Amino acid sequence: MQPASPSLHSQHSGLEDHDAFMHLVLGVVSVAVGLLDRLHAADGAMPPLAEPPASELPRGLLR
Amino acid sequence: MLADERVGQPRLVLREPQTLEGLIELAQRLLERYPAAAKIMASALVVEGRRFAATDEGKRWCSALAASELVRRGRLLWYVGGLDELVADTDESGASVSDWLAQVAYALVRTDLEALLNRRLREGGGHATSLAEPA
Numbered sequence: 001m002q003p004a005s006p007s008l009h010s011q012h013s014g015l016e017d018h019d020a021f022m023h024l025v026l027g028v029v030s031v032a033v034g035l036l037d038r039l040h041a042a043d044g045a046m047p048p049l050a051e052p053p054a055s056e057l058p059r060g061l062l063r
Numbered sequence: 064m065l066a067d068e069r070v071g072q073p074r075l076v077l078r079e080p081q082t083l084e085g086l087i088e089l090a091q092r093l094l095e096r097y098p099a100a101a102k103i104m105a106s107a108l109v110v111e112g113r114r115f116a117a118t119d120e121g122k123r124w125c126s127a128l129a130a131s132e133l134v135r136r137g138r139l140l141w142y143v144g145g146l147d148e149l150v151a152d153t154d155e156s157g158a159s160v161s162d163w164l165a166q167v168a169y170a171l172v173r174t175d176l177e178a179l180l181n182r183r184l185r186e187g188g189g190h191a192t193s194l195a196e197p198a
Binding site: 020021023025026028029033038 | 109
């Protein structure tokens with residue numbers, strides 16, 4: 001017996017329409033990827049932090 | 064190393080079955096206590112995942128995750144826990160988590176944050192731990 005033809009969606013992505021768990025996992029991945037992209041973009045847009053004068057640093061940090 | 068040399072040394076003991084059971088019980092308690100919030104969060108993640116699956120990057124992730132033993136086991140927990148019911152009537156046109164985050168990011172950039180926090184502190188509502196204090 002031939003297996004049932006996969007849906008159009010599953011032919012393209014290998015993912016069944018009803019696989020809510022996989023969609024949820026992909027959602028978590030998407031959020032993480034989106035956050036990283038957003039942070040990278042924000043880092044690029046922010047001006048670099050000015051270096052404080054050496055005299056204001058605690059002595060223990062100055063070697 | 065001889066057995067008597069190990070006496071008194073710290074040991075790391077992993078109790079995986081107990082850890083997983085504890086997590087399952089915690090998830091069950093959260094679902095029972097906050098069913099509406101759990102439904103909203105799960106639905107928003109499913110909408111996010113469906114949109115992501117339609118992209119090239121999402122398809123690559125989908126192929127990689129489809130072969131994952133971790134995902135297979137997670138799916139088993141999902142189905143046995145009846146969590147499919149949670150997202151059964153998900154509105155595809157609804158907001159995804161990325162939509163929420165975009166709103167938060169926009170508000171964070173556009174708002175006078177110092178003024179907002181100062182006002183909340185003056186009104187006694189600024190500290191998150193105030194929510195945890197007993198009534």
